[in-house]
Amino acid sequence: DGEIYFPLQSYRVGPYAAGGTGFFGGFIDYLNLINERDGGVNGVKFVWDECETEYKVERGVECYERTRSTHQPVGPAAYNPLSVGIAYALIDRATADKIPLITINHGRTDSTDGRVFPYVFPLQLNPWSEASATVNYIGQQLGGLDKLKGKKIAVLYHGSPYGKETIPIFELLAKKYEFEVTQIEVPHPGNEQQAQWLTIRRLKPEYVVLRGWGVMNPVALKTAVKTGFPVDHIIGNVWSNSEEDVIPAGDAAKGYVSVTTHPSGTDFPVVKEIVETVYGKGLGNLADKGRIGSVYHNLGIVNGILNVEAVRIAQAKFGNRPLTGEEVQWGFDHLVIDEKRVAELGAAGLLQTIKVTCADHEGGGAVKFQQWDGQKWNVVSDWVASDRALLRPLIEQSSEAYAKEKGITLRDCSADNPS
Amino acid sequence: MTGAPLLVVEDIEVVYQQAILALRGLSLHVDAGRAVTLLGANGAGKSTALKAVSNLLRAERGRVTRGRILFEGQDIGRLDTADLVEAGVIQVLEGRRCFPQLTVEENLISGAVSRRLRGRALRSALDRVYDLFPRLVPKRGLNAGYTSGGEQQMVAIGRALMARPRLIALDEPSMGLAPLVVEEIFAILHRLRDEEGISLLVAEQNAAVALAHADHAYIIENGRAVVDGPAAEIAARPDVRDLYFGLKTSEERTFHA
Amino acid sequence: MSDLLATAWALEQAGVTPAFAARDGKAAVTGNVALLHLADIDLAFGGVKALSGVGFEAAAGETLAIIGPNGAGKSSLLNVINGIYRPQGGRVLFEGRDLTAKGARAAAAAGIARTFQNIALFKGLSVVGNIVTGRSLAHRAGIVEQVLGLPRARREEGEAHAAALELLDFLGLGAYAERPVGALPYGLQKRVELARALAARPRLLLLDEPMAGMSAGEKQELSDAIRAAKARFGMTVLLIEHDIGVVMTLSDHIVVLDYGIKIADGTPDAVRNDPRVIEAYLGQGH
Amino acid sequence: MTDLTLTPPRAGVPAWVSYLPVPLLLVVAFGILPFVGDQYLFDAILVPFLALSLAGVGLNLLTGYAGQVSLGSAAFMAVGAFASYNFLLRLDGLPLVAGIALGGVTAAALGIVFGLPSLRLKGFYLAVSTLAAQFFVQWALTKFDWFSNGNTSGVITAPPLTVAGISFDSSVGRYLLSLGIVSLLTLAAWRLTRSEIGRSFIAVRDRDVAAATLGISVLRVKLLAFAVSSFVIGIAGALWAFAYLRTVEPAGFDLDRSFQILFIVIIGGLASIRGAFLGAGFIVIFPLILSRLGQFLFGDLFDSGVLENAQKIVLGGLIIAFLIAEPAGLSALLARITRRKSI
Amino acid sequence: MDFLLEVLVGGLLSGVMYSLVAIGFVLIYKTSGVLNFAQGAQLLFAALTFVSLVERGLPFVAALAVTLAAMVVIGLAIERLVLRPLVNQPPITLFMATLGLSYVIEGAAQLLWGAQVHGLDLGIDDSPIEAAGIFISQFDLFAAAVAGVMVAALVIFFRKTRTGLAFRAVADDQVAALSVGIRLPRVWAAVWIAAGVVALVAGLLWGARLGVQFSLSLVVLKALPVLVLGGFDSIAGAIVGGLLIGAAEKLAEVYLGPYVGGGIEGWFAYVAALAFLLIRPSGLFGQKLVERV
Ligand SMILES: Nc1ncnc2c1ncn2[C@@H]1O[C@H](COP(=O)(O)OP(=O)(O)OP(=O)(O)O)[C@@H](O)[C@H]1O
Ligand SMILES: Nc1ncnc2c1ncn2[C@@H]1O[C@H](COP(=O)(O)OP(=O)(O)OP(=O)(O)O)[C@@H](O)[C@H]1O
Ligand SMILES: [Mg+2]
């Protein structure tokens, strides 16, 4: 008896509603699939309720406070806000309340360091890994990392902490591979980029890395075309990679390449099962079925898989019953999904293998690249890994500074995860 | 008394902001072709009475809560100001209220908006006003905000005339004007009554001038008409002279009508 | 009179208002030193010449009336005197000091106060609040003192209130002390404005049509009040008024403006009979 | 003389009676709530309510009393928060309260800078020009990561909330700390409005020319208003950052927040200290009620997006309705209601 | 040099897009003294309605007609339900009411049409044409032409027609306008409808540029400095202000930006407008208030 509870701080209204409906739709669809198909995980069903945040921090906080002590005795299993701002505001709270905070593909890079942030999980990909993988991909395109030398790369980033987060990493990579990087800011919201693209045109870089957000993305593509920059040499990051980012740009987006942690489309067994089982029973969450298999929807499904697997792993230790947040944290801390498990989950090609440890809360760090053909995204690369060894010391430097500022003593991970 | 009653105000009560009782059972009437003046101390309710007549109270969160107002025998309580202007009642507001950013001529034309005049008809309507107020001719292209007080008063009256009213309600037309101009303006009002048969309802503090140019007068106090009668008679009453001509200061401020 | 002076107004000695040349009314009235001296004032707005070469003197203690048709430049002249407008030419000397274009605050600090043609009360304050504001210049306490209610702030506040209550009584406004000014009848508002100006203890009081829109009785009352205030506080009054009756009874000296030019300057009788004044302003009726 | 009101003034009731509710509220807030409230009440409702009320009080000093409309309040909140953070971080051993106060002082200094245009501009021209502060501050805080101690995410986190050796780092603690600061500053603001300076604010607002002729330096008063208001708003920002969110990014102080504060002031009532609290109550609590009610009544029928949009419509409609019913704000509405009752 | 020219031209053309939004503000401000913050929401509503109708299979013209009708209804409703009850209230109250209004309109737009983003193709080619060595967007040229026509029409309307005169009278003094028989409700309704139409035009052009999505409502932030510079009540000012702001902001971003780390466009326009205002407090073309004491 009892259930596992996910309070969802969703956003289906406001500027980012398109992403929110897709992501939370996918998440809910996957939880429904597990409930309907398997009767829950090891016999324990999932429940959730949605609390609208409009992507606003204080509303996210209110939602957190509203739900944090409900569904006792175990309480919420984890929070998945998909909002950088809300995630920041929840770090202290979730840590104090011992509830995992999942920031898949986003959040602060240094929260990868599980010694300082035991309850925060930027699963799959942190911003620095993304930058590193992108450079690796550009190297591949040029015919080897050594070919980067002397080339020009422009980074067009959103004028927010999120956008700025990778500035030092690109500088570092430029130094390492001896390419020239120019980082150009687009002020929020980014609906005007004439000046930036003219600067780019004068610069004539080989590639432009687009670290956009919301309306900034289609405008970047349109302005690129207007100023004569080839769109297939623009590489979007993980928040510039959805259908919502390219559809408004219309034809201008044809040929645009972007990072993704998972391909879009419905050609995966797990997505098919969702269509059959969940949508078949009329339980599907997306009002517009055309969006099934879209980037955000699939991200929601991936997020669902990761959450459910963490619960499953934790149950193996604590027993097949509803779990407390602290117990689920253990599951995330030991979240390992190998090729075999990926296949079992029906997510081959959709989900990368992941190995989270006490110290490393990212666990993945690889991306694929996809290209928009005007109708859909086509994957154009295999998994491209990031240079995690290069990044790790920097991450630790940053997280240790945070620990010092906050007076946090580092968690000892040597015992837990013998490597 | 000659002429049929053009405007009849019957026992009206006016409340501002659901709290301030400004008129408490005021009755008066204006006969066609007559000039009627309302006298009274500050705050007696003169302006309120005029605004009630031309239905301008709503803009100040005021309401007629009792009684009725008839124009040519018709209850006009439910008409709005624009309907009233079309029916022939127009008000010249206290403090002139020209449109400061419009030129003198545009101000005048704005008075004819309800009549949809154009071309020659508009021209002749303007000429009629310029005839009455030749002083405005050289200023026609100037922003009204920059003209003198007397000129603004003329613009305001001229603007009202452009609507071809049958009753003009004027709120303190003499306020702040030089004696010569006051004379000039009242002379013109006189002319309008005599030559064009326009009825006038004039609220004034300047009792001497107002009574000299009116046919009939009401004295308003505390939101009621306490005295009324032919202007000449009123002007002759000693208590009125005491209070409104300022020959003596008096402590005793009430009438026994 | 002098006992009252000794009570409420003596408190002011503790403040910083500059000493008067003549503190009691009598001496001031008899004095005939030029308190205010205007020389060749020119003022134009864009193309419009509002004042051309206007100059005159006001003796200490006198009541000077400025009359003239609408738009003659009377209000503009007042605005020049107390520093609201900056004249293009000419000089404003007050007690020998040059105030030309020094701004309104300097004029106020020098001892000039005024009322406005269109009532300019502070609608958000009560009657006392308005009057107390008239004494702003006397306040020295800083923000911290005022917020914490330290002794100096308390004392200044007390003095200001006492002075305001005095004036309320004096002008017969006692019953309205706590009323918001916006709801008062026009005549009373004008009186509150006068009280506010008096609260500054000016040596020169400028009144711009203080009686416009009043009934004859009210005009009479206000004339009495002005006279009494003058006697009591011993200041010079410069007044703009269209009611020629009031002007004749109240003023010692009249200046007439027409189209920005001074056309007459003299005693009431002389001005009244000046044919140019009759033609430009008074008309035959007077 | 003739302005007889239908509702006569409450003759014979001494003025202090109308202040009676204040001590009563304080007794409840300090003496009772800390013992009966739960964490949700403190962390999700009361603390943000207090911080926003204080911001409302601050803006009301500027907009309500001194008549200068500002759309840049959130920027001053941000400055208060980031400056306090840096003072506490960089000055070893600086007491928390001093750090917060210095944050307020920094905000005040910036307020003066961005208040300078008010000497020339009025109305919406001024309002729009304050947006320069809004966008500039947000840009600068994001751009230069010195402000966030080199944090690549540009976020700052709350310092330990310890005053005189007592830790306020619990829910109740944060609430009490906020309540204490807000009460003190509100009292100060209230006293200010009743002082000579407060009157000069009103004088400048109502008739700046007349104020100048009384010797009030319009320039000084306006800048003082900007300074005082920004000081209070800056401290509200520090509370918002430290006692409420605890980890914030500059984007948390965006234009929406500025509007929110202006809303609080106008819905609550201009030139009314009490109004700021009523307005904040409305803005903070009302959407919560709406959202919970919506969830409760229709949660099963519609998805949360539909509900949210419907709530948005209701909220917008209610704001308009309130403005129509009582343009002078909730404070005036309350006054009218209590006056009715007292007859 | 070429590059400078290119930045300049690009800036001017972007500026025209700002003007399109600014005009809507001016219309309302001129006649009711209100800064209508709901302009952005109206723009969003218009574009979203239009694109949703087209996506549901309505032909272009029919969709345009239906959207136009919707804007008319909204204009009438605003006049009746918001403005009329708030007659004679201080501008700030009305400003807040328009903020409330923007909630209602945004909520309604999303409730009706959902939160999805849409592409909008007006059939105008956006590929650049090269003239004298610089790239010029055809779309921007088209937008500039539309803005030009709109401004010319409105200026003529205000200056030369009787209704235009009535509008200006209302702008000057509402009570006086009432007293001479101008029907305030009618004027307001007409103005709000006109502003709705302007919002539709701006919404379609901006929508074609950004895609139709919630962020469309944020373009008002680009229009505000234009208003300040040009004067809140000047239609000609809206266009000149737009050009100036567009050019200044682009030049600043390109030539000044690198020295301070870039991304200064967000505030530069405001600071530039502000600096200008200190010289001319009522904008380039704004009417100087006749203030007398
Ligand atoms: N807009 C308003 N709101 C509230 N009360 C008002 C309003 N207008 C007038 N009053 C009140 O109504 C009463 C009558 O005022 P009204 O203006 O009609 O007097 P009046 O005779 O015209 O005076 P005056 O000679 O000063 O013009 C006064 O007590 C006044 O305070
Ligand atoms: N601020 C201003 N801007 C432009 N012109 C002004 C201004 N103030 C006054 N004027 C002009 O200066 C001239 C004199 O005006 P002023 O107000 O001084 O006249 P006045 O003698 O006081 O008239 P009234 O008796 O009507 O009050 C007028 O032509 C007026 O239009
Ligand atoms: Mg009146």
Ligand SMILES: [Mg+2]
């Ligand atoms: Mg004058």
